[in-house]
Amino acid sequence: MKKLIILACTALLAGCVTQKAAPDAAQPSPEQDRQSFVGYFQQRFPDVQLADYADGAYALPVNAAAREEWQTIEEFPPYELAIGEGESLWNTPFKNGKTYQDCFPYKLEDGIKQHYPQWSEERKMVLTLELALNECREANGEKPLGWKKGKIASLSAYVGYMSRGKVQNMPAPNSSGALAAYAAGRQHYYAKRGQLNMSCADCHVYNSGMRVRSEVLSPSLGHTTHFPVYRSKWGEMGTLHRRFGGCNEQVRAKAFKPQGAEYRNLEYFLAYMNNGMAINSPGARK
Amino acid sequence: MNRRSFLQNAFRTGALASLVTAGLALPKQVWAAWNQKAFKSKSYTDAVGELYGNNALADSDNIILKAPDIAENGAVVPITVESELPNIESISILVEANPSPLAAEFKLAPGMRGYASTRLKMGKTSNVHAVVKADGKLYKATKEVKVTIGGCGG
Amino acid sequence: MANQIRIRAKATGNVVEVKALINHPMDTGQAKDKSGNLIPEYFIQTVEAKVNGQTMMNAQWSVAVSKNPYLAFQYNGKKGDTVDLVCVDNKGETYEGSVKVR
Numbered sequence: 001m002k003k004l005i006i007l008a009c010t011a012l013l014a015g016c017v018t019q020k021a022a023p024d025a026a027q028p029s030p031e032q033d034r035q036s037f038v039g040y041f042q043q044r045f046p047d048v049q050l051a052d053y054a055d056g057a058y059a060l061p062v063n064a065a066a067r068e069e070w071q072t073i074e075e076f077p078p079y080e081l082a083i084g085e086g087e088s089l090w091n092t093p094f095k096n097g098k099t100y101q102d103c104f105p106y107k108l109e110d111g112i113k114q115h116y117p118q119w120s121e122e123r124k125m126v127l128t129l130e131l132a133l134n135e136c137r138e139a140n141g142e143k144p145l146g147w148k149k150g151k152i153a154s155l156s157a158y159v160g161y162m163s164r165g166k167v168q169n170m171p172a173p174n175s176s177g178a179l180a181a182y183a184a185g186r187q188h189y190y191a192k193r194g195q196l197n198m199s200c201a202d203c204h205v206y207n208s209g210m211r212v213r214s215e216v217l218s219p220s221l222g223h224t225t226h227f228p229v230y231r232s233k234w235g236e237m238g239t240l241h242r243r244f245g246g247c248n249e250q251v252r253a254k255a256f257k258p259q260g261a262e263y264r265n266l267e268y269f270l271a272y273m274n275n276g277m278a279i280n281s282p283g284a285r286k
Numbered sequence: 287m288n289r290r291s292f293l294q295n296a297f298r299t300g301a302l303a304s305l306v307t308a309g310l311a312l313p314k315q316v317w318a319a320w321n322q323k324a325f326k327s328k329s330y331t332d333a334v335g336e337l338y339g340n341n342a343l344a345d346s347d348n349i350i351l352k353a354p355d356i357a358e359n360g361a362v363v364p365i366t367v368e369s370e371l372p373n374i375e376s377i378s379i380l381v382e383a384n385p386s387p388l389a390a391e392f393k394l395a396p397g398m399r400g401y402a403s404t405r406l407k408m409g410k411t412s413n414v415h416a417v418v419k420a421d422g423k424l425y426k427a428t429k430e431v432k433v434t435i436g437g438c439g440g
Numbered sequence: 441m442a443n444q445i446r447i448r449a450k451a452t453g454n455v456v457e458v459k460a461l462i463n464h465p466m467d468t469g470q471a472k473d474k475s476g477n478l479i480p481e482y483f484i485q486t487v488e489a490k491v492n493g494q495t496m497m498n499a500q501w502s503v504a505v506s507k508n509p510y511l512a513f514q515y516n517g518k519k520g521d522t523v524d525l526v527c528v529d530n531k532g533e534t535y536e537g538s539v540k541v542r
Contacts (some may be wrong), residue, residue: 069354072364073405078508080446081463214356214434232359235507286358320485320530325502362506381504385470389504392513395496399455403512407468407504 030182030272031172037273041221045209053222054280060209063216070284077284079157079230082237086158089151094140100155103136111166112159113279117268118170119178126181126264130156130239134259147258148245153228153237160228160281168225170275173268185269188262189220194253224271226283233286240267321391330380330387330415337378337391338419346371346425351416353431360408360433367427369400371420377402383412408433445537449523456517456541458489460525461510464535468503483530484509490524491517517541 028036038050045060052059058067090108093099106112116129133155134144145152173182189200200220203212208219227240241263245255256262324336335341352366367377377400378391384407392402400418408414411432418425444463449456462484469481481503489497497513519541527535 065355066358069358069364072366073362076446076448076459076461076510076512078362078461078510080461081444081508084444084446232362235361286362320500325500364510366512384504386502386504389502391500393498394513395494397491397516398496399514399516401457401512401514402499403459403510405506405510407506 029172030179033186034273034275038221040205041208041219045219050221050277053219053274054225054277056222056226056283056285057216057218059222060216060219062209066216066286070286073284077230078232079237079282079284082154082157082228082230082282083161085151086154086156086161089155090158094137094142096140098140100133100136103132103139108159108162111163111279113156113163113281114166114168117264117271119173119175119181119268121175121177124177125261126268128240128259128264128267129159130241131259131264133159147239148242149234149236149238153239153242156228156239157237157282160279163279164281165278167278168271168275170272173272181265181268182272184262185265185267188266189269194248194251196251198251200247220270220273222274222277222280224267224274225277226280228281229283229285231285237282324388324391326386327388328386330382333380333386333388334378334417334424337388338376338417338424340424343417343424343426346418346427349416349418349425349427351414351427351429353414353429355430356432356434357408360410362405363408363431363433364403364405365414365416366403367401367416367418369416369418369420369425371400371418371425373421374398374400374418376417376419378417379404379406380415380417381406381408381412382415384409387415445525445527445535447523447525447537447539449521449539449541451517451519451521451541454516454518455514456521456523457512457514458523458539458541459510459512460537461508462527462535463508464527464529466503466505466507466509470503481530484527484535485530486528487511488526489513490526491515492522493524 041053047061048059055067057063058070090100101108104112106115113129116132117126120127130147130152133152138144173179192199203217204220204223208217210217224240227243228237229243230237239258241258244263244266245258248255321337324333327333327336331341334343348369348371350368352368353363357363365379367379369377373396374394376391376393379389379402380387381389389406390404394400408431411430413428413430416427445460447458447460449458464484465482466484467479467482469478471479473479483503483505484501487499487501488495496515499511501509521541522538523541524538525536
């Protein structure tokens with residue numbers, strides 16, 4: 001499986017060097033990518049079911065003791081306070097009388113989070129849930145919220161919580177724009193960066209289940225299903241792009257802007273790798 | 287996943303109460319003032335002495351101290367103390383290696399079960415002691431909880 | 441999220457388990473802010489639990505209780521009981537919550 005990913009990566013990078021955005025016969029399709037991604041993890045962790053990957057590192061057999069401790073905390077998880085704040089934010093109309101629900105074409109009770117991220121053909125960009133929430137505010141005369149924590153994380157936690165169990169069913173990227181965004185996200189994921197010269201894949205694919213000092217590295221499969229996350233380390237909720245920035249910094253690379261093109265494309269790629277999994281938001285982690 | 291749907295239902299039926307308005311007029315009882323001396327004691331035996339007037343502790347099999355072997359994060363360590371010793375008046379939890387070992391004390395009226403659960407901060411690997419005052423005597427159970435540094439250097 | 445307690449209380453047979461999560465920073469007084477100044481201690485010191493108006497538990501906490509503190513206790517009771525929690529921090533602020541046992 002590792003060979004397939006390296007092959008895919010090489011083909012992709014070759015494509016990038018020649019500035020080609022259109023798919024060609026040599027490159028695997030996103031769906032083929034996804035299948036080999038899932039296949040890789042199934043081979044690496046034969047006892048872990050696909051749905052369990054929503055629990056991240058706690059799904060891995062090596063982490064059985066940590067899983068028990070995590071479940072103890074999940075009995076009354078610290079993110080409940082954020083869900084409460086998110087609920088009251090969601091239900092409070094803007095000064096002009098409109099509400100967040102008015103901005104979304106999906107009803108909260110049917111789940112909203114499973115529809116994001118999504119490719120917008122009209123706007124030629126990836127839309128994420130947090131982006132949609134802040135654009136909703138601005139469209140209704142309210143100031144946008146910070147991207148990484150606080151109210152945006154609480155809102156995202158509430159929407160995510162109300163979408164729990166809903167299966168993500170992203171259409172496969174197939175327009176040239178969508179494929180380019182997907183390719184950019186995938187490139188970020190597999191590219192080495194930072195003073196430590198490591199890629200996301202180094203930790204979360206090739207060394208998933210191994211330890212970095214005392215931490216067990218979580219597998220990428222399932223990552224986007226359980227954000228935003230209450231990290232004990234942060235002592236609060238944080239969004240997916242907050243964590244992307246943190247991870248970039250941990251390999252001593254400069255973080256990109258939250259909700260900028262780089263991270264939205266990365267989110268798009270990662271979410272597609274999880275396609276077919278259920279939303280398990282928000283999460284609690286160490 | 288039962289746990290998830292339980293949470294979801296609890297939220298949806300509004301069974302969770304949150305803030306109570308001032309109109310509920312709960313009398314604000316002032317019990318014994320916060321036990322400064324016990325909480326500031328630097329050794330766990332001193333803290334027990336300040337709390338209970340003596341520190342003669344007997345080990346007991348009738349105290350179940352549930353704590354992780356290795357804490358996921360020293361800032362949030364889930365600890366549960368359960369005991370069926372008769373006539374329990376108080377359960378306290380002390381983290382020996384913390385700057386001030388006494389973390390929490392629960393005074394229990396008759397009719398309360400011998401059970402207390404919370405989440406504590408631990409500065410480093412330490413013995414955690416659960417002390418139970420039952421029938422006027424003090425009993426304890428101890429467990430070592432390892433606290434590691436995070437691995438990502440972040 | 442000021443002054444917020446979430447409480448759940450469930451009866452199984454005659455055992456009622458009460459769990460609560462309180463929104464509070466529980467600052468130890470040891471941590472520093474971005475400018476290097478110590479953030480003063482700010483933590484819940486006392487927790488009182490009443491069942492049907494009667495005080496059943498009084499807890500005292502130190503700064504070693506985690507941020508957004510969690511608490512669970514059990515008593516012999518039944519569905520329909522009213523459980524009230526009153527928490528007071530070192531600044532004298534109170535946090536109150538109430539729930540009916542399910």
